[in-house]
Amino acid sequence: MADIWRDRPVVLGVTGGVAIFKIVGLASRLTQLGAAVDVVMTPAAAEFIRPLMFGAVTGRRVYLDQWDMSERRPEHIGLAERPDIVVVAPATANTLAKMVHGVADNLLTSVLLATRKPVLVAPAMNVAMWNAPATAENLAVLARRGVRSIGPVSGYLACGYVGEGRMIGPDGILAEMEAMLVSGNA
Numbered sequence: 001m002a003d004i005w006r007d008r009p010v011v012l013g014v015t016g017g018v019a020i021f022k023i024v025g026l027a028s029r030l031t032q033l034g035a036a037v038d039v040v041m042t043p044a045a046a047e048f049i050r051p052l053m054f055g056a057v058t059g060r061r062v063y064l065d066q067w068d069m070s071e072r073r074p075e076h077i078g079l080a081e082r083p084d085i086v087v088v089a090p091a092t093a094n095t096l097a098k099m100v101h102g103v104a105d106n107l108l109t110s111v112l113l114a115t116r117k118p119v120l121v122a123p124a125m126n127v128a129m130w131n132a133p134a135t136a137e138n139l140a141v142l143a144r145r146g147v148r149s150i151g152p153v154s155g156y157l158a159c160g161y162v163g164e165g166r167m168i169g170p171d172g173i174l175a176e177m178e179a180m181l182v183s184g185n186a
Contacts, residue, residue, distance in 0.1 A: 004181055005033035011083040011115075012037055013108045014054070016044025017090035018158040019124040019167035024049065026089065026170035028057035038063060040079060040108045042095070066107040076107055080114035085177060088112070090124035090167045091149075093135055099147070100138045118180055119147045122173050127163030150176045 010030055014023050030037045039054040040063045051062035063075060088095060088108070095109065099121075104110040112119065121142070129135060130152060139149055151168030 004178060005030060005035040007034060007036060008181075009036045009083040010038070010177075011079055011086045011111065011117075012039045012054075013086060013088040013095075013111065014039060014041045014045045014049075015088065015090055015092045015095045015108065016042055016047055017092045017124045017167070018048070019090035020045055020048045022167060022170055023089050024053055024057060026087075026173055027054055029170060029174060031058045036060070038079060038082065040064075040111055042106050042108050044092075044094075063107055066110060076104075076110035076114055079107075079111045080117070083115075083117055085180060086112065086115055086117050086119045087122070087173065087177060088119065089122035089173055091121035093123075093125045093129045093132070093138075096121065096123065096135065096138045096142065100141045120173070120176060120180060121147060121149050122167050123149060123152050123165075124167030125152075125165050126157060126159050127161050127165045130163075130165040148176070148180060 012027055014020060027037050027039060037058045039058060041051055046064060051064055054062045098109045099112055102113055104113045150172060152165050153168055154164045155166040156162050157165050
């Protein structure tokens with residue numbers, strides 16, 4: 001499947017969750033496979049990992065500032081149009097809710113609101129947040145809009161709980177991305 005990634009543009013949206021450390025590996029793997037990975041971090045994500053880490057593994061600029069006008073048009077428009085697929089991982093309950101309601105208060109949520117490209121989310125959150133009716137409703141709305149979701153799985157969570165809410169690993173996300181591309185859903 002490596003050829004599927006050669007020069008393929010991907011936007012990897014990274015939100016502020018403890019599972020962010022897994023996404024560094026996904027960004028690295030996609031880059032090694034030949035993808036052109038543009039990482040878009042939320043301000044909360046930058047509290048967990050510095051953008052420099054993603055820049056180091058992708059060899060590309062990392063996008064964080066919603067108000068950066070270094071290109072001819074607003075950054076969120078170019079990032080919304082460029083990729084073949086947009087992946088949000090970890091996808092926090094906060095970001096999922098913003099996606100449902102069209103809240104565009106950071107660069108990633110602006111990209112998500114503007115894109116017409118296939119979107120895959122990999123939720124990660126506390127088990128109680130995952131089991132909240134609002135989360136289930138938000139995911140149902142997103143599914144009706146064509147957003148694909150993968151995971152979460154059960155396991156030990158950073159908060160000390162054990163249960164569903166643990167983000168699926170990079171291999172699972174990569175496999176789902178490949179399935180979307182092969183099926184023509186990306």
